[in-house]
Amino acid sequence: MGSFAGSCEIVEEKDEIRLTKHSGRYGKSVLGSSSKGFEQKQREYHGSLEYDIDKLFQSIPVKPSTRLMGSSFHNLETSASAGPSRTTSPSKRIAMMKKPGTPQSPRVGGLSDSVSLKQALRDRCISKASEMAAQKRLSKSAAASPRVSEGDRIKSLYNQVSNESASRSALLPVGKGKGNLVEVSLMPINDKPSSSRSVPQRFEDPSSPISETSQAGTSLGLQRVENQMREIKLLHKSNKCGSCLSSGSGDYEIELDDNVASPSTHAFFEDDVIEIDKHVTSLPSHSSKKDNGTELDEKIPSSAVESGQKGKLDNAPSSGTEKIKTVRKVTRMIPRPKQQPKKKILVKKKLKIGVVSVTYPTEKEDTNDLSLDSSANQLLCQRCHCSLKSTNIQNQPSSYTTSHNLEICSDSLSSISNNVGKEAHQVADGNSSGSCNVSQSSESVTVVMKQDVSSSNDSGNGARDEKETENPTSSEKFEFSLSSKDSLGDYSRSTSMSEESNLSRFSCGNKPHMSMDVRWEAIKHVKVQCGSLGLRHFNLLKKLGCGDIGTVYLAELIGTNCLFAIKVMDNEFLARRKKSPRAQAEREILKMLDHPFLPTLYAQFTSDNLSCLVMEYCPGGDLHVLRQKQLGRCFPEPAARFYVAEILLALEYLHMLGVIYRDLKPENILVREDGHIMLTDFDLSLRCAVNPTLLRSNSPPGQDPARMSGPYNTSNCIQPFCIIEPSCQVSCFSPRLSSNQQQGGKAKKADHLSKTQQHLKRSLPQLVAEPTEARSNSFVGTHEYLAPEIIKGEGHGAAVDWWTFGVLLYELLYGKTPFKGYNNDETLANVVLQNLKFPDSPLVSFQAKDLIRGLLVKEPENRLGSEKGSAEIKRHPFFEGLNWALIRCAIPPELPDFYEYGGGPEASASLGVNDDRYLECKAIGDHLEFELF
Numbered sequence: 001m002g003s004f005a006g007s008c009e010i011v012e013e014k015d016e017i018r019l020t021k022h023s024g025r026y027g028k029s030v031l032g033s034s035s036k037g038f039e040q041k042q043r044e045y046h047g048s049l050e051y052d053i054d055k056l057f058q059s060i061p062v063k064p065s066t067r068l069m070g071s072s073f074h075n076l077e078t079s080a081s082a083g084p085s086r087t088t089s090p091s092k093r094i095a096m097m098k099k100p101g102t103p104q105s106p107r108v109g110g111l112s113d114s115v116s117l118k119q120a121l122r123d124r125c126i127s128k129a130s131e132m133a134a135q136k137r138l139s140k141s142a143a144a145s146p147r148v149s150e151g152d153r154i155k156s157l158y159n160q161v162s163n164e165s166a167s168r169s170a171l172l173p174v175g176k177g178k179g180n181l182v183e184v185s186l187m188p189i190n191d192k193p194s195s196s197r198s199v200p201q202r203f204e205d206p207s208s209p210i211s212e213t214s215q216a217g218t219s220l221g222l223q224r225v226e227n228q229m230r231e232i233k234l235l236h237k238s239n240k241c242g243s244c245l246s247s248g249s250g251d252y253e254i255e256l257d258d259n260v261a262s263p264s265t266h267a268f269f270e271d272d273v274i275e276i277d278k279h280v281t282s283l284p285s286h287s288s289k290k291d292n293g294t295e296l297d298e299k300i301p302s303s304a305v306e307s308g309q310k311g312k313l314d315n316a317p318s319s320g321t322e323k324i325k326t327v328r329k330v331t332r333m334i335p336r337p338k339q340q341p342k343k344k345i346l347v348k349k350k351l352k353i354g355v356v357s358v359t360y361p362t363e364k365e366d367t368n369d370l371s372l373d374s375s376a377n378q379l380l381c382q383r384c385h386c387s388l389k390s391t392n393i394q395n396q397p398s399s400y401t402t403s404h405n406l407e408i409c410s411d412s413l414s415s416i417s418n419n420v421g422k423e424a425h426q427v428a429d430g431n432s433s434g435s436c437n438v439s440q441s442s443e444s445v446t447v448v449m450k451q452d453v454s455s456s457n458d459s460g461n462g463a464r465d466e467k468e469t470e471n472p473t474s475s476e477k478f479e480f481s482l483s484s485k486d487s488l489g490d491y492s493r494s495t496s497m498s499e500e501s502n503l504s505r506f507s508c509g510n511k512p513h514m515s516m517d518v519r520w521e522a523i524k525h526v527k528v529q530c531g532s533l534g535l536r537h538f539n540l541l542k543k544l545g546c547g548d549i550g551t552v553y554l555a556e557l558i559g560t561n562c563l564f565a566i567k568v569m570d571n572e573f574l575a576r577r578k579k580s581p582r583a584q585a586e587r588e589i590l591k592m593l594d595h596p597f598l599p600t601l602y603a604q605f606t607s608d609n610l611s612c613l614v615m616e617y618c619p620g621g622d623l624h625v626l627r628q629k630q631l632g633r634c635f636p637e638p639a640a641r642f643y644v645a646e647i648l649l650a651l652e653y654l655h656m657l658g659v660i661y662r663d664l665k666p667e668n669i670l671v672r673e674d675g676h677i678m679l680t681d682f683d684l685s686l687r688c689a690v691n692p693t694l695l696r697s698n699s700p701p702g703q704d705p706a707r708m709s710g711p712y713n714t715s716n717c718i719q720p721f722c723i724i725e726p727s728c729q730v731s732c733f734s735p736r737l738s739s740n741q742q743q744g745g746k747a748k749k750a751d752h753l754s755k756t757q758q759h760l761k762r763s764l765p766q767l768v769a770e771p772t773e774a775r776s777n778s779f780v781g782t783h784e785y786l787a788p789e790i791i792k793g794e795g796h797g798a799a800v801d802w803w804t805f806g807v808l809l810y811e812l813l814y815g816k817t818p819f820k821g822y823n824n825d826e827t828l829a830n831v832v833l834q835n836l837k838f839p840d841s842p843l844v845s846f847q848a849k850d851l852i853r854g855l856l857v858k859e860p861e862n863r864l865g866s867e868k869g870s871a872e873i874k875r876h877p878f879f880e881g882l883n884w885a886l887i888r889c890a891i892p893p894e895l896p897d898f899y900e901y902g903g904g905p906e907a908s909a910s911l912g913v914n915d916d917r918y919l920e921c922k923a924i925g926d927h928l929e930f931e932l933f
């Protein structure tokens with residue numbers, strides 16, 4: 001059996017022959033040139049067992065996989081098969097092939113035991129070859145592009161493998177050998193666990209759509225994906241709203257609906273889309289990208305950017321890394337917009353805090369009879385971080401006590417007002433500007449006000465002599481107990497306002513808002529030097545005007561540059577005309593006042609039976625004269641709004657002090673040097689009892705708010721745009737939400753702010769310091785400004801000031817009063833009988849007209865302000881957006897010839913002597929303040 005001896009050779013030869021058979025060109029070069037010998041061996045081979053075995057192998061399903069690895073595989077296969085063939089007989093090899101599969105065999109599923117050995121060898125060869133190929137490619141890629149990303153490297157590998165598999169697939173019928181393709185495609189990326197982990201699951205699934213995808217379909221899918229991505233890009237470029245992409249994706253809706261974030265979002269989004277498009281189009285689009293195209297088609301449907309697909313996309317096979325990268329770029333777009341609403345969240349927090357901080361008091365607090373812990377109610381302004389403190393007021397008849405803890409706001413603008421008047425002012429209008437302006441870090445002010453006066457200075461009270469004025473023993477009694485710790489100085493004091501102690505001491509202590517005024521020091525200096533202050537210390541520069549009870553002069557304190565307005569009243573004349581009570585009332589009211597829109601009384605003295613009041617000088621003239629200088633003799637509405645707003649605060653303050661002004665008219669409104677106003681002339685004012693009460697304003701509609709006296713919030717916040725409204729309701733106004741704010745991206749935010757602040761308004765308590773119980777039957781005032789109830793003699797109260805307030809606004813806007821007749825009698829008749837009419841010109845806003853209508857209601861009980869005083873009026877839309885607390889710091893209207901009435905002879909000549917009304921003023925009889933009862 002020489003044949004057996006040569007079997008090895010045969011085997012080897014047959015291996016060579018078989019090799020030649022599979023790879024002719026290569027085989028020829030190996031076999032040499034002896035064609036005859038080759039043919040002989042071939043014939044022998046075809047009749048041998050080896051031939052049969054090879055035929056058997058060719059018939060098994062793994063045959064295609066042997067082709068997949070190309071020539072290298074064949075080399076390996078040859079060497080592998082040659083190994084055992086040299087040492088093992090064919091029979092043994094057959095026996096070995098009949099053994100159960102080796103551990104290497106499971107890689108190819110479905111193999112029979114009869115071919116397990118062969119298949120195991122092939123498997124190992126395939127794996128080895130794949131790994132080597134992969135490593136080679138990786139090393140090539142790394143060498144060619146050291147900085148190439150992992151995604152790009154995988155992409156390159158993927159493309160190569162895809163090309164190979166596609167080219168091999170071209171040799172196979174569609175649908176055949178698909179499982180083997182998996183083996184090949186997976187091998188290079190096994191070192192990418194994150195991306196490849198899911199691949200086997202996907203491809204082991206026989207129902208996987210990928211396995212059913214044809215090559216043609218793959219190409220179409222890739223093309224479709226490219227088109228889709230281009231569509232996305234175009235949509236974003238054209239719409240810039242992303243709504244087309246946001247369907248079903250709340251993330252995008254949030255992002256793109258946020259107008260604030262939209263610009264950056266758009267840029268970000270568009271950039272990514274461009275990148276997406278670039279990535280997709282950069283993929284080779286030739287038809288050989290079967291897997292790539294298939295996966296892209298599968299993973300990026302028309303709504304590929306929907307966030308909901310993120311999880312699915314993350315599970316994409318590693319072969320689709322390029323796509324994954326692309327899609328991840330899309331999905332990364334989602335978290336970024338989610339960061340944008342942080343602003344919203346932040347804003348909401350602020351608002352929430354604000355709501356919480358000002359929601360006060362609760363029902364529980366209410367039932368606790370105002371025993372609120374002020375410390376627990378100390379709040380922090382969210383914007384300027386100044387403190388808001390809820391304080392306690394002991395509810396006592398006609399009295400209140402407050403503990404006001406002041407902390408300094410950095411934007412202090414003027415001096416503090418921490419005496420009774422100022423405290424009262426803060427309570428009344430919440431105008432915290434005074435308190436904000438103080439360089440005091442902590443001040444506790446306790447205010448006790450007792451007013452046992454029902455009506456004091458009506459004409460029926462009769463005149464009082466000067467001594468009585470200076471040392472009053474009347475029933476009027478104001479007690480202001482003021483205890484404070486001031487960093488600027490100690491003023492812990494107890495002041496009786498029925499004495500002249502403060503003024504006689506030339507102290508500015510009770511005029512804190514003017515405490516920094518040098519005029520205090522000048523007067524004090526004279527007092528110290530001369531022992532007393534008199535007319536001899538002043539140079540009377542000119543006569544500013546004369547009234548029913550006196551004459552006002554512009555005066556300079558000798559040796560100083562300080563100008564004052566000195567009202568000189570002849571005591572004998574007053575006594576003879578029974579007008580001493582009016583003079584006394586004015587004097588006492590002036591002593592009380594400490595308000596930026598009311599005159600400061602620096603000193604009072606009597607010289608040669610002349611009673612003198614040294615007051616702050618206003619160089620701007622009065623509003624009546626100023627109005628005459630306006631175009632059309634009326635003020636522009638913003639200017640009128642500004643002036644009446646300041647007047648409203650002054651009236652509010654007076655009412656809080658129990659003073660009904662009763663003589664409001666443009667002539668009594670003076671213009672300061674800084675353009676703000678000063679309400680003067682208090683000789684007709686009525687002093688009365690007042691019981692400031694705090695109303696909880698969040699009561700159900702139609703139900704009177706629960707009255708509560710006691711705690712109120714105080715604030716020294718003067719930040720112009722502080723959203724937390726300071727102090728009590730009467731002083732709070734929401735910032736005006738301009739039309740610009742209402743438009744565009746801030747509309748929602750502004751709307752939200754508006755709603756929040758409306759809620760704040762509703763929830764804040766209201767301080768009512770309106771002397772609603774006061775009644776007088778005096779017929780006082782100026783004809784055109786007289787309220788109907790005064791004319792009818794039915795008795796009147798504080799509501800008369802709101803009537804006159806309406807007449808004032810009307811006159812400032814229209815240049816005339818609403819009920820003026822040909823003579824005084826007709827005017828009075830019109831006031832009582834005539835309906836309110838508005839001229840066609842000038843044009844006045846609906847809000848202004850509406851406010852006037854509300855104020856000029858003939859029945860005082862139905863008049864705006866009659867119930868809750870200024871708090872009602874402040875809330876009118878005419879004042880919407882006005883920052884009451886900062887109005888004193890606002891820039892006054894620019895008006896022509898503003899300082900024409902400054903000191904000097906020239907100015908004196910133009911002191912309105914040619915003005916009819918001013919002449920009327922001189923002719924006191926015509927400009928009457930008459931007292932019928």
Ligand SMILES: Nc1ncnc2c1ncn2[C@@H]1O[C@H](COP(=O)(O)OP(=O)(O)OP(=O)(O)O)[C@@H](O)[C@H]1O
Pocket residue numbers: 544545546547548549550551552565567599615616617618619622667668670680681683684921929
């Ligand atoms: N502080 C002041 N600064 C500048 N001018 C003033 C000041 N006080 C008063 N005047 C001017 O002096 C005039 C007289 O004022 P005064 O208060 O004495 O009388 P009246 O206001 O006309 O009415 P009445 O008769 O009620 O007193 C005013 O019209 C005003 O123009």
